[in-house]
Structures are given as C-alpha cells and as structure tokens.
Amino acid sequence: MSTPDQGTPPEPAADDLEWRRVHPVTPLVRGWAVVGAALLILGQQSLEGGPRGGLLTLLTGEYWWTLLVALAAVALVGWGYSVLAWRMTTYAIGEETVHLRRGILFRQQRHARLDRLQSVDIRQPLVARFFGLCELTLETAGGTDSGIAIGFLKGSDADELRAELLARAAGLKVARPASGQVGAGAVPAEPGPLPEGTQDAVPAADAVPHPVAGTPAPVSLEAPQVPVLTVPLGRMIASVVRSGxxxxxxxxxxxxxxxxxxxxxxxxxxxxxxxxxxxxxxxxNRITGEFDFRVAISPDGVRLRHGLLETRSQTIPPGRVQAVRLVQSVLWRGRDWWRVQVNVAGYGGDNEDKNSVLLPVGTRDEALTVLSLVLPDLGVDEPRRVLDAGLDGDSRTPSAYVTAPRRTRILDPVAWRRNGFTVTGRALLLRRGRMVKILDVVPHERTQSLGLSQGPWQRRLGVASFQVHSTEGPVHPEAPHLDADDAARLMAEQARRARTARAAAGPERWMERQGE
Amino acid sequence: MTSPFEPHDVTWNRVSPRLVTAMLVPAAVWLGVPAVVGVVLSLTVSPWFWFLAGVPAVLLLWTVLLVPRQVRAIGYAERDDDLLIRKGVMFRSLVVVPYGRMQYVDVEAGPLDRRLGLAKVQLHTASVGTDAQIPGLPPDEAARLRDRLASRGEARLAGL
Incomplete structure (x- = not known):
C-alpha cells in the first residue's frame, strides 16, 4: 500500500495529478517540537543537577547568555530543517488514490488507495491551534506507521479535504475542485528549485487574487452529522478519580x-x-485527551471529537470497526458506567490510547447506543437482553450464553461464572471478568483468524481457551476455559459463519450499496 | 471426550523430521557450550562450578527429549476455505486462517535450514495475533504451499 522509495522515484501519472503544498506556516509549528524538546532536556538537567548545582548556577552566573545562544541555535536548526521538509512535502488527491511525497535526503512517495481507507482524523496540537492549523491523518490498514499525515492545513481546508476524501472513499463521484480551493494552493507537479525568497509568495499569490471570483460556489461535500451524546466534564473527572x-x-x-x-x-x-x-x-493525559468528548453520527460514519490541549476529530466510516469492547472497572459498578473501546485497522500501536476510545465513560444506555452506532444490527430479536446478560450476567442468570463449566473454578476462582460466549446472526459476543467486567463484540465478517489453546491443567479438566484474532488495538477477544466440546464446535462453526458473513458483507465503498 | 484439536474431517500433514536437527543444533550450541565450560571450570578451579554445568545440562537433556515430540505435534491441513495449523505437546494450540484473510505469505530459510533442506512458511493476516507459521517444510512443499495459498487467497480475497 505504501511504497517507500529512495533516490528519484518513478512518478506514474504525475501529469494529471495536481500536487499541492501544505500550509507555509507548517515549519514554524513543526520547529516548535525541537525547541520544546531542548527546553525539556534543559529542565531535566537542572532538576538532576545535584551537588554541582547544574543549570541553576549557570543561569545565575556570569555566562547565562550562552544558554540563550544555544537555545537560539537549536531553534534555528529545528526551523531550518522544518522549512526544507516543508519545501519537499507535496500531496495530491487522485480519482481513487492519495499521494504524498516527502523527505529531504530519503525521498518517500506514498500512495494510498481510498477504497482501503479506514479512518480520517483531524488533529490540532496546541501550537498549531494558535495559527488555526490542523493535521489530517488517513489510516489505510497497512500496519504500524502506514497512515498518511497531511499537515498542516488551514482548518477549513482540512475540513474540505476530509469531506472530499470521505466522499471519494464512499464511492461518490466528486467533481475536481478548482485550484486554490483546497489546500494552500497548487504547486507545480515537480517541486523544482524555487528562487530564494519566493516560497511564501507562491501560495499567497495564488490564493489572494481570485478567492471567490474564478471558482463557482463549492458544492458542500460534507455529510450532515447528528450529535448523539457528549460526556459531561463532571462525570469524566469522577470516572478518572474512580479509575484503577x-x-x-x-x-x-x-x-x-x-x-x-x-x-x-x-x-x-x-x-x-x-x-x-x-x-x-x-x-x-487521560483527562486532557478525553476532555469534552462528543459523539456524532453521519452517513460517513461515526464522528468523535475530543481533547483539551490537542483536539482530535475522528471519522470512522461504516464497516471499519473490527471489534468493540465494553469494559467496567470495579469502582464504576455503583454508577453502572462503561467504557467503549474499538479496534480499527491502523489505529493500533503508539496512539492506541488516544484513538481507540469510542466512549470514555457513559451510562449503560449510552454505551449501548454507541455500540449500536458502529454495529447497528446484531442479528438478534432482543439485543438489549443479550447485551445485558453479556455486561453483567453470569452462569446463574438464564441467558443464551454458553458458559465455562463449573470444574474450571479452580483455574479462575473469581470470574469462572462470567466466562462465556454467545453467537447472534451478525456477531460473536464474548464476556469475561468479574472485578473488571468485559464484553467483546466481534462482527462475523471482521474475524481475521481463530485460535484455540490448551495448557496441561486445562487438558486434565477437558477445557480449552478460544481466541478471535482481530487487528491491532485494545480489544483482544477471547473466551477462556470453555468446555472442550463447546470450544471445538465454536471453532468449526465460527469459521463457517465468518466465511458466509464475508461473502454477504457490504462493499468497501459504503455509499455504493444504495445504488445496487 | 473428543479433543478439540482433532477435528474429525481433517487429515494432518506432518513436517519434515529433519526439523528436529534444525532445532537441536542451536540448542546444543547455546546450552552445550556453557555446560562444557562449567565442567572444565569445576575440574580445574572449584567444584562449585558443577552448578554452572548442571543447569544447562539439565535444560539440554529436557530439550533433547522434548523437541522430537514437539516436531511430531506440528501439523497443518488445507481445507476448502481455510488452513489449519496445530502445534504443542504440553501447551497445545490450533489456528484457523481463512484463505480470504491472508494478506501475504512469507517463506524463510536460514543457513542451517538451507543445509538441511528446510523452509518456513508464515501466513500474515491483518491481525498481529495470528501466529500461523509452519516450520520444517521441504523447499518444494513450501513453494507449492505458498503458491497454493496465494492463489486461493486471491480467489477468496476480501477486504478487512
């Protein structure tokens, strides 16, 4: 999906692509990271200065200005590098692909197919917010660091670009927007050596003379969104206070x-x-990251918006959620609060904590509402009863769940009654845990592979643990200590169900299904 | 009680017994060398070094006893729509990988493997949790399996 390339990469069909640059203030924003890191290291040094007094003596001493010079040098190098990087970064939106070229010494050109698009996020770090800039990230499920990050863009441009990408990924035919309408302005296909001093003039000259005149009124591609719920600040803080x-x-x-x-x-x-x-x-991090959490729904999928210092606005298109987890830690039980996490291909890895939360804390009704946004149909007559049994039922409550046998209480003395699973028409539900209650929901068509494992003790008791392998993320669905016969049957039937569900699954381009 | 690791409609393919050698040679180097050093030191320096010799020696003996059973326990089977891989003696595991879920297939062979005429086939899905590798295949069988998996995967290709 991505083609890292060194030297001069071949550029197929570069002619009909319109290469654009990101916003010219980008280097200023990126450079701050270097200065910030330098300040952080200095701060650490002064803390750990110890007997010699470290930085503090230097600051109060005669040569305090050397420190400022050093900082200025670091800043200059940081910003200089960022300016070069900005010059070399261009992106283009094709009919079905997104292209990004970047890198100074090692040139990298990345193509992402839009029908494989997993999510589009707009991120606004604190420094970028002062300039009203955003970074747009596309995930395409190629593993860690396979996403395409286009940044920084003006806020309104980022919104338009997101709408265009989602519309194209959805299979809608989009008229090519006129030059200068999206992004910081068109640049020549080959980023040739521009004369010194004109870098700033290029986008400005392009954007200023005909901002409204030449282009017809842009058709709004933005899919209308309906707010579903917000997490009140008080509950957010209370939930963190009650966290492990x-x-x-x-x-x-x-x-x-x-x-x-x-x-x-x-x-x-x-x-x-x-x-x-x-x-x-x-x-x-948890409070600032999940501050002012808003969930909304649109034809392009679930929209999440959250963050205090760095705001994130996520869009997860339909059918991109690989697995959902509802989890309740022991101190949330009194309020019946639940947290909803998801696996989305491309979200796993470093930013897992920030990306993969669908609802940081909510009542049972809210959690189930959010679940229904990403998995609208569980394929069962009374979904609420099945879900309730999964959330806090155990083997003593009558339900459709197949539970672990009583003899496994020696393996899992606390939660053996909870371990179990049930199968609905569209999804597999696995529940476990008593102190920390967990219900995992995996749609049949999103099953990657299935696993069964059995240790020596389990073999003696005639039980086995069942796992569903999902994409990287916080959700690891499993049903521990099932009766061997149940496990074998589940393994065989689930493989078959996953197959038929895949065959019947909707198209990757989610808006095409109405047309068919 | 039937074992869940023996689905009734499946005939297992075994891997090459040469895999035992391929697994024992590294173990012999990693555990045998400290054991020999320990023996030499205990004879020349101090009898306390028998402990140093004993631990790797016991581990080596255990490995020598266990590895042939482990190799015999590895099996794979191609069904119409998925590939089954099982392994383990004490801790057993079974993985079912649908052909349509395969993202790519790796064939690897280290220097020792090449000398013994072995190769390892590894299947990758979009999940990092899928531990689907078949070690100890003869190169012809590995190539055949790779091509077969690739063509079957293509025929049943699905998105994520």
Whole structure:
C-alpha cells in the first residue's frame, strides 16, 4: 500500500495529478517540537543537577547568555530543517488514490488507495491551534506507521479535504475542485528549485487574487452529522478519580507517607517521585485527551471529537470497526458506567490510547447506543437482553450464553461464572471478568483468524481457551476455559459463519450499496 | 471426550523430521557450550562450578527429549476455505486462517535450514495475533504451499 522509495522515484501519472503544498506556516509549528524538546532536556538537567548545582548556577552566573545562544541555535536548526521538509512535502488527491511525497535526503512517495481507507482524523496540537492549523491523518490498514499525515492545513481546508476524501472513499463521484480551493494552493507537479525568497509568495499569490471570483460556489461535500451524546466534564473527572490508576496512586502515596512517618527518612519520598509522576502523567493525559468528548453520527460514519490541549476529530466510516469492547472497572459498578473501546485497522500501536476510545465513560444506555452506532444490527430479536446478560450476567442468570463449566473454578476462582460466549446472526459476543467486567463484540465478517489453546491443567479438566484474532488495538477477544466440546464446535462453526458473513458483507465503498 | 484439536474431517500433514536437527543444533550450541565450560571450570578451579554445568545440562537433556515430540505435534491441513495449523505437546494450540484473510505469505530459510533442506512458511493476516507459521517444510512443499495459498487467497480475497 505504501511504497517507500529512495533516490528519484518513478512518478506514474504525475501529469494529471495536481500536487499541492501544505500550509507555509507548517515549519514554524513543526520547529516548535525541537525547541520544546531542548527546553525539556534543559529542565531535566537542572532538576538532576545535584551537588554541582547544574543549570541553576549557570543561569545565575556570569555566562547565562550562552544558554540563550544555544537555545537560539537549536531553534534555528529545528526551523531550518522544518522549512526544507516543508519545501519537499507535496500531496495530491487522485480519482481513487492519495499521494504524498516527502523527505529531504530519503525521498518517500506514498500512495494510498481510498477504497482501503479506514479512518480520517483531524488533529490540532496546541501550537498549531494558535495559527488555526490542523493535521489530517488517513489510516489505510497497512500496519504500524502506514497512515498518511497531511499537515498542516488551514482548518477549513482540512475540513474540505476530509469531506472530499470521505466522499471519494464512499464511492461518490466528486467533481475536481478548482485550484486554490483546497489546500494552500497548487504547486507545480515537480517541486523544482524555487528562487530564494519566493516560497511564501507562491501560495499567497495564488490564493489572494481570485478567492471567490474564478471558482463557482463549492458544492458542500460534507455529510450532515447528528450529535448523539457528549460526556459531561463532571462525570469524566469522577470516572478518572474512580479509575484503577488513581487508586494505585493513592495507595502508593499513603504507603510512602506511612514509611516516611515511620522511619523519618525523607529519601523515600524523592525515590518514589518518578512512579508518582508517571501515574500522574497518565491521569493527566487521560483527562486532557478525553476532555469534552462528543459523539456524532453521519452517513460517513461515526464522528468523535475530543481533547483539551490537542483536539482530535475522528471519522470512522461504516464497516471499519473490527471489534468493540465494553469494559467496567470495579469502582464504576455503583454508577453502572462503561467504557467503549474499538479496534480499527491502523489505529493500533503508539496512539492506541488516544484513538481507540469510542466512549470514555457513559451510562449503560449510552454505551449501548454507541455500540449500536458502529454495529447497528446484531442479528438478534432482543439485543438489549443479550447485551445485558453479556455486561453483567453470569452462569446463574438464564441467558443464551454458553458458559465455562463449573470444574474450571479452580483455574479462575473469581470470574469462572462470567466466562462465556454467545453467537447472534451478525456477531460473536464474548464476556469475561468479574472485578473488571468485559464484553467483546466481534462482527462475523471482521474475524481475521481463530485460535484455540490448551495448557496441561486445562487438558486434565477437558477445557480449552478460544481466541478471535482481530487487528491491532485494545480489544483482544477471547473466551477462556470453555468446555472442550463447546470450544471445538465454536471453532468449526465460527469459521463457517465468518466465511458466509464475508461473502454477504457490504462493499468497501459504503455509499455504493444504495445504488445496487 | 473428543479433543478439540482433532477435528474429525481433517487429515494432518506432518513436517519434515529433519526439523528436529534444525532445532537441536542451536540448542546444543547455546546450552552445550556453557555446560562444557562449567565442567572444565569445576575440574580445574572449584567444584562449585558443577552448578554452572548442571543447569544447562539439565535444560539440554529436557530439550533433547522434548523437541522430537514437539516436531511430531506440528501439523497443518488445507481445507476448502481455510488452513489449519496445530502445534504443542504440553501447551497445545490450533489456528484457523481463512484463505480470504491472508494478506501475504512469507517463506524463510536460514543457513542451517538451507543445509538441511528446510523452509518456513508464515501466513500474515491483518491481525498481529495470528501466529500461523509452519516450520520444517521441504523447499518444494513450501513453494507449492505458498503458491497454493496465494492463489486461493486471491480467489477468496476480501477486504478487512
């Protein structure tokens, strides 16, 4: 899907593509990362300066200005590199593909097929927000780092580009937008050596003279979206306070306090600081990342919008969700709160925590509403009853779930009653866990492969664990300790069901199904 | 009770017994060398080094006993729509990979494998969790399997 290339890459059909540059302020925004990193390292050094006083003595001493010079040099190098990188970065939208060229020494040209598009996200980091710029990321399911990031663009341009990409991916025929309408302006197909000093003039000259005159009123490609729910700030914070990380942090703090009081040694306090900072950082990231979480639905799929410092606006088209997890930690049980996570191809990996949350915290009704947005039809008459049984039922409640046999209580003394699965017309539901309750939902047509495993103890008891392999992400669907016969039957039947469901699945271009 | 690892409509293909050699040679190097060094040291320096010699020696003995059984336990079967791979003696596992889900197929052979006339076929789906590799195939069989999997995958190709 991506073709990393060195040297001068062959450029097929480069003529009919209109290569565009990203916004000229981009290097300024990117350069900040370098300065920020330098400041961070300096800060760390001054903290760890220790007996020599480190940075503090330097700052208060005679040569404090050397520090400023060094910082300025770092900033200059950072920004200079970013300007070069900006010059070399161009992108183009073809009929069915997106192209991106970038890299200074090692040129890289990437083509992504739009029918394989998994999601389109618009990200706005804090620094970019001052300039009203956004970065647009396309995921195409090629594994880690296979996405295409086009950035930075003006906010309205990013929205238009997203709408165009989604419309093309959906199979709608889109009239080619006139030059200068999207992006920072057209650039020549071959980014030749521009005369010094004119880089800024090119997009400006193109954009300023005919912003409205030449182009007809742009047809709105944006699919209308309907807000579904927002997560109130109070509940968001309360949910983090009741999370496992917070409890660990508190217990840890109390233990350290106890030790300090007991022994009178303050060294314990500073020794435990990194752990406290780590947990605190996680909590901070979670609150800022999931701040003001909004869920909406549109014909182009589910729209998520969230973030305090860095805002993210995600679009997951229909049929791109590979698996859904509803999870409830023990302290959320009183309020009946649930968290909904998804596997989307391309979302896994480094940004998994930020991307793969469909609902950070919500009541049971809200969680099930969100589930129904991504999996509208479970293929069962009374979905609510099946889902309720999956959320907090166990083997004592009458339900359609096939549960692990009683003899497995020695393997899983706490949650053996919960382990189980049920099959509906469209999806496989797997439940487990008692302290942390988990319900995984995998649509039959999204099953990648199936696995069965059995250890020596399990063999003695005649049980086996069943796994569904899904794409990379937070959801790892499995049903532990099933009766061997149940497991064998599930394995055989699920392979067959997945096959028939795939054959009947909708097209990759989701808007084409009405036409057929 | 029937074992879930023996579906009734499946005949398993075995891998080459030469895989035992391919697996034992690295083990003999990694465990045998410390054992020999331990023996030499315990004879020359101090009897305490018998412990150093003993641990790798026991591990090596265990490996020598286990590997032939492990190799015999590896099996694969091509069904009409999916490939089955099973392995393991103590910890058994079975993987079902639908042909339409395969993204690509790898064939690998290290220097030792090549000398012994072996190759490893690995299937990749869009999931990193799919652990579908068949070690110890004769190169002809590996090539045949690769082509067959590729053509079947193409015929049943689905998106994600």
């Amino acid at each position: 990380a917070m409890i660990t942090l508190l217990v840890w703090a109390l233990a350290v306090l106890g030790v300090v009081i007991g022994t009178g040694e303050f060294a314990v306090m500073s020794a435990s600081l990194p752990a406290v900072l780590g947990a605190g950082g996680y909590l901070f």
